[in-house]
Amino acid sequence: MEPLPSYEDLVWLFEAEPVRHPAGEPWPYTSVTFRTTRAGYDIEMDIEPGYQAVRLRVHTVAGHKLIDLDLEGVLSVGIERIEDRESLRVEFPDDSPASTLWFQMKPDVTVTWSHNPGS
Template identity: 30%
Template sequence: MDNFPELHDLIGFFEVEPVIEDRDVPWFYSKLVFRTIREHNKIYFAIEPGHGKVVFIWESSNELIASLNLENVTALLLFTESGTEKLLAKFAPSTNQLDFELQLKPTIHIKWGNERAM
């Protein structure tokens, strides 16, 4: 990934410490797994920065809401819009994927799609 937040910024966004899969390599080349709970919602967010992969799973009251395997992620960015912190995943231009956007507070919200070929 070309752009990637600092680890402490990701910890601040998810409000949990990640599980780092392989501690024998720098964390950027390992797999970071964040598991966070917001009321009855469970979020699993795994990042493999060195491979451009993200896995997002959202369950609400033990029901699956969304399960996404994102590949060809070129950047992860944290930003604030109208006072709300969001995480943005950008994709390689050749994928025709729109940015994936995740918000955790005050409510969980995701936005993602693909571009229509003209």
């Protein structure tokens, strides 16, 4: 995954320290799981930079599954701060059918995904 998301930026976005798998391994040589609640939704993201993998899950606070995306071949992950919006940006390689996934966490929880029509 290049560039790597900043660990500090991810902590800022999720407003919480992640769980590391295995515990004690340094970023980015580990898998981490971030959890937070936004606008009535429980949000969880697992990220494994060495395997270019990201998993995003969204549940209602009552436990109903809304989104479960297991993303592989991720090129990069970044954080976007535009005015009052806070978003996670997931990029895929140019030759991938997927292009950019935007996962906005504030002020509302929204998902926008673009694709490469030529792939």
